[in-house]
Amino acid sequence: MIKKLLDQLEINVLNVELYTVGTEWRHTNVISPYSRLYYITKGQGFITQNKTRYLIEPGFMYLLPAFTRVDLFCPKSFTHYYIHFTTELPDGHNLFSIFDYSTKLNASEQGIEKNIFERLIQLNPGMELIERDANKPIYRSLLERHEMLNRDKTARSIIETNALMRLLIAPFIRIAGNESLNPRTGINRFEKVIKYINENISQPFSLKELARLANLNPSYFSSLFTKHMGISPIRYVNTKKVENAQRLLLSTTKTLDEIAYAAGFDDVFYFSRIFKKITGLPPALYRKQQQYI
Structure with missing residues (x-):
């Protein structure tokens, strides 16, 4: 059942980019309808999720699933690859609503290097956030731009993007005993x-x-x-x-x-x-x- 479910997992990348944020990156009670994955290359910040505060530091990846409440804080600046994406199973569930997951992982210990993120950027040109003005809404335009850009994607880029996203997401899934095939x-x-x-x-x-x-x-x-x-x-x-x-x-x-x-x-x-x-x-x-x- 779970294998069949995961074989049909649909992953959609909405944004991917290497970007540096500053002290303007201070948000509380963030509950996004999409998931976020960060890979930090330089600097520091903080993420609070499920009442736990995590230090953002170079060499680590962070997963913020859709519909989970988080606080984001940057005291100075940090540079990171960010990916905004959705994961939907055929029964309508978000992947991370049926599996237990980790929030912070050491990337090199998982065999993850920055070239994976660079490749995702190459495969998905134009997928950076084009509106950073905090006085303008972004989600509606984000969906419209995603739909427009996807029309021109080749079969190869779609398959490779899906494979790389699965590679990045997989380490965050916690496995205990037989839960790998029966999480819920x-x-x-x-x-x-x-x-x-x-x-x-x-x-x-x-x-x-x-x-x-x-x-x-x-x-x-x-x-x-x-x-x-x-x-x-x-x-x-x-x-x-x-x-x-x-x-x-x-x-x-x-x-x-x-x-x-x-x-x-x-x-x-x-x-x-x-x-x-x-x-x-x-x-x-x-x-x-x-x-x-």
């Missing part, structure tokens, strides 16, 4: 339920409806789902809906009412409450803050 037993056990949720994410769901798909009574289904997935079925549904809303907030000009409805919430006030509970920010503030980062 719940993915297998509730495959039908998860597929149904992802394919109908804009619709309302009831616990009874989801339990019926698993051929279980609601109480036992809720208990079993929580045990295997590490999250209750209702919170799982709300999390996926909020992730969808986050993409819409940054990639469209829809109103909050329209986004609430598109994400499967009948009430914009309930949508705002759930959104803030999961992301820590109300949707309007999230849109204003995140679109400039």
